[in-house]
Every structure is written in C-alpha cells, then in structure tokens.
Amino acid sequence: MPHLPEDTMTAVDARPPAPRPALLLTQYSALLALLALIALNALTTPNFLTLTALNINMTQTATILIVAVGMTYVIATGGIDLSVGSIMAISGALAPLLFLQSGLPAGIGIPLAVILPVLAAGLCGAFNGLLVTRFRIQPIIATLVLFIAGRGIAQVISGGQLINFPDARFKFLGSSVVFGLNIQVVLMLVIVAAAIWALRATLFGRYVIAVGGNPEAARLAGVPVTRTKVLVYTLSGMLAGLAGLITIAVNNSSDANLVGQNMELDAIAAVAVGGTALSGGKVSLVGTLIGALFIQLLRYTLLVKGVPDAAALIVKAAIIVGAVALQARRRS
Known part of the structure; x- marks a missing residue:
C-alpha cells in the first residue's frame, strides 16, 4: 500500500510498507501536477507571481473548495452529490427575496438573508440523504432529482429574472477583508480546518469512514449508518448554500441560470484529483484542497491562454477520468 498523507483516513488501519518511487509519483500526482502548473504560469504568464494574481486565484478557489469539502464527506460514505450547483442557485435566489422583499429592519433582514438560505440548502441536502437511505435510491439518481428540479425551483423563486442588489450590508460576504485576506478565503480555510478536525477527532468522522468502507459491517458494529449518510448530505447542502x-x-446580483453552474463537476474533480476514493472508505481533505487549487489554477491557465470554455469542460472531464485511473492503480 502507498504511504497515506497525514490527514488521510481509511477504513483499514494498517502500517503501510515504504512505497516504491513509482508509487510515490502516483500517490502525490495531484501535488506534482499543481506545482507543475504553478511553474508553467510563473514562466509564461506575466504578473502571475504577484499578490493580486494570488488573491484572485485564492478567491476563485474558495467557492470550489467549500463545496468540495461537503462533496468529500459524501463521497467518503460511498455516495455522490450532483445537486450542489442547483442548491447553490436555490440559496442564491432565496437571499435577495428575503433581503429585498421582507420589509424587515436591516439588523434582522441581513442575518435572515444569510441564515435561512443556508438552512434551506441543508434541507435540500437532507432530502437527498432521505432518498438515498429511506427509499434506497442510488445516490447518482437521488441527487439527479434536485440537479434537474433545483434550478427550476430557483428560477421560480427569482421569477426567472436577474436580481441586482448591490447593497454594502450584504456585500460583506464577497468584499470584506480579514487579516489582509478576502472573507471568502478566510471562510474557506476555517471550513477546511474544521472538516479535517471533525474527520480525525470526532466520532462522526469515524462513522463516515466506517460507512464508506463497509456499510453493512458498520451497521453490525452499531454505527448509525442511515443517520450518518443523511448528515453528510445535509452538510453538503449547507456548504453549497453558503457558496451560493x-x-x-x-x-x-443573483441569476438562477448561472449561480453554481457546473459546480458539481468542479467539486467532484477536486475530490477525485485529491485522492479521495470515489468508492468510499478513504478520504483526504488536504488532497481536496490541493485538487481545488489545481482545478482553479487550470481554469486560470486556460483562460489566460485563450482556451474556450467548452474545451475547458472537456479538460476537466479528462482530469476526472485520469484521477479515477490513478486511484485504480493505487489500489492495485
């Protein structure tokens, strides 16, 4: 077995032998690919190694990584969540409705415009979890329901219109600066740190790994498999709502047609590239961080090189295929 990163958790606790160089290259392929992409841009992209470019890339990475953290937990249990982009759209449509039309004082309306959409997104995630557990629907089919219907729900909420609301009282989620970093970058780092801690130091984290490794054995060992799965889908929904x-x-502004578009692809790609097994039972949140940085930097690189968006989607799909192939090689 190859060496596992420090934060990587698996359903089997065994001491791996020292890996061969080829296995090292396979294990750390995501990190090597990220470093190679950084080197390429440093050599060919003007002003890449500036604080402005770094801030842009970290800010753009934030939403991908926040969603990818929830996706990591879902995939760790052997599931998948195709609905995260649509849930982002629902959250993004609810916020201006509450913010602009509630008639409440700013001191109440603004917190509600943040809290209620995230809670509604969590309910969407819980709905996915119930379809998977109670109705025993395959996760890819269960989450496809909201993947399709969720964006329609968002369009109904918004009336199918672009909603502008450049109010500084709400813009704090997008433009505030904390310790020299954009607020979304700070939120991203806090969420990743909390997710790593929960995975390694809490009973819930151990349940997640056990359910992904062998759900039937976990059930016989007293693990609340159904509750664990519902919770991870709820978490995925809430994080998607925050990203929205x-x-x-x-x-x-809020546009139900565009908010969260293709986010499920970015999140799954980040998780797969980072080394979390798509079959469940093995998870690396540090790997997801590396994967999200790689996905964003790849997007940035293709953009500055003039590659069309359609071609970029093909590249992302190819990356997922390559990541799955590498996972198969690791297991062998």
Missing part, C-alpha cells in the same frame, strides 16, 4: 451566497455577494 458568496457567489451572489461577489457578483452583486
């Missing part, structure tokens, strides 16, 4: 709020705060 960040997106509309950055753009000063």
